Amino acid sequence: MSYRGKVLVAGLVLGAALVGVEPAAAQGSDAVPSFNGAVLTIAYAKNVAYLGGDFTAAIVNGKPVARARLAAVDARTGTLLPWAPVADGRVKSLVVSGSSVYLAGDFATVGGRKRDSLARVDLASGAVSSTFKHAVSGRPLAVAAAHGRLYVGGGFTAVDGQARGRLAAFSLSSGELxxxxxxxxxxxxxxxxxxxxxxxxxxxxxxxxxxxxxxxxAALDPAGAALVVGFRPKPPVITYALAVTGDAVFSAHGGQGGRVSRYTPDGVHKWSATFDGDAQAVTVLGDIVYAGGHFDRACSTARTGSQGSCVDGADHRVKLAALSAADGHLLDWTADANGVEGVLALAGQAKLGKIAMGGAFTTVEGRPQKRFAQFS
Structure with missing residues (x-):
């Protein structure tokens, strides 16, 4: 459990001095476009941030530029790029693999082609793949690419008429189920x-x-889908987001209030940081964990009230917080956003030292910045 400035792990109180120099969090926000609807997902590919969501336009220098639920931004300069495939419904999740961007959401067409909730789009041109086309019974909500496969999760029960229990995989090379x-x-x-x-x-x-x-x-084998029985953390509340490193699994949760937790690959709980609202996004950059959600405070202890309020004191952190990856203690960095839903997506680009966030906010650091922000 996390406490302000210190962490309780396995019965020992560890002060910040025992974990070395305080991690250096991101600094101020960059000049980037705003959007007229929520940004729900972000993925970096080299120097570009690809965005998906509910928006129909980017806002550049106060003027709308058509972008139908998909857009790309140069992460170095903040420039809106010409990449502009058109989706006719919400893009909930996207991931980059090779020369392609894979999309999942509530759309029926992408680039004028019929695509039932899943699509593959060219990373450079935005052209829709003709070989990746599937029928999904239900809603895909999350995608990840690894081990030669696109992994998809959500609320669906079948793909191409074949039963699937809310999880499925596709070949990245052939596109086949x-x-x-x-x-x-x-x-x-x-x-x-x-x-x-x-x-x-x-x-x-x-x-x-x-x-x-x-x-x-839970953890699954990437090829055969066998359950990894040794990973059994059993968080008590819904898991909204995950970030995985070589030796850690970081998770964002809802519940009475919200929390971000760190587990070992063996499922051992290392720490949790508690907030007064859901943690809906998490990412890692170096030795810092960034958490986003619709919270306004980081709680001093794990205890929360009936409405999720912090019981034992709190630090002001509006929709975004930075934590030490080593022990979960709250860092001084603040970049307050606003709104009810707040931050819904986070992504990091290690080589550029960038953190991007998307959501339903309209201000960041007290300045107008709608639904997308990037920090250096």
């Missing part, structure tokens, strides 16, 4: 992340492959 990777969960998948030779899934579920006791967060 993977016949072997067929795990099942008993409730909605909100997030997928790959790392350490595993595929991690989070959401509302309590059973995985019909086995109980793997509530809301």
């Amino acid at each position: 993977d016949a072997r990777w067929r795990p099942t969960v008993d409730d909605q998948v909100e997030t997928i992340a790959a790392g350490g030779g595993r595929v991690y899934v989070g959401g509302k579920f309590r059973k995985v492959n019909n086995l109980p006791g793997y509530d809301r967060l």
